[in-house]
Amino acid sequence: MAKHGTKTKKQALLNQVDARSKSKRPKQKKRLSPQQQRALQQQQLQQQAQLAAAQQEEAKPNKTRWIITAVVLLLMIVFPKPKLITYEKLGLVAQSVYWPGLPGVDPVLFDSNLHIRPALERNTLYLCQDERDPDSCQKYQIIEQQGFISALMKLIFD
Incomplete structure (x- = not known):
């Protein structure tokens, strides 16, 4: 009986070790279906497009300011001043x-x-x-x- 009790203890300890090692193992990513891959790619493309549009909107006011400044300076140089x-x-x-x-x-x-x-x-x-x-x-x-x-x-x- 002593052997049987030790076997159950060993088994219980092994189960605990197995449970710990299972929790430490990184979960493998599920493989995406082709439809899911396409949807993910479209999402990424939309995010990139939105980011690019936001950057262009930030650049437009700077370009506009430079153009206005250049035109005003040109007018001041070309036209006679009082x-x-x-x-x-x-x-x-x-x-x-x-x-x-x-x-x-x-x-x-x-x-x-x-x-x-x-x-x-x-x-x-x-x-x-x-x-x-x-x-x-x-x-x-x-x-x-x-x-x-x-x-x-x-x-x-x-």
Whole structure:
């Protein structure tokens, strides 16, 4: 009987060891059917597509900002910018915002309705009542020319 009791103890101990070793063994993956494999691949492709779309959406605002910045800079370089000029005749000093115009568009003094014939390289400004009649022009001496920011400040505060 002692042997029979030991056999049952041995068997019980072996069963415990078997149970432990079974729990430690990694479970083998079930083999997927072809339909399940296709479904899994489609899921992965959808996730990759969503990730790529999210990355593109993040990149679009950056591209848009760069394009807008480049266009604004190009416009600032290409198009003429207004200047603040101070001019004088017979002791009378005036300050006006002067815009040189574009090809086909005449230059403008923003606070005058007279026609302008500038000679900025000679620091001279001709203001004419009639652009066809040179006798209607008055000659003014340009004392000072200031840049775009000064012209903008004058337009805003006056």
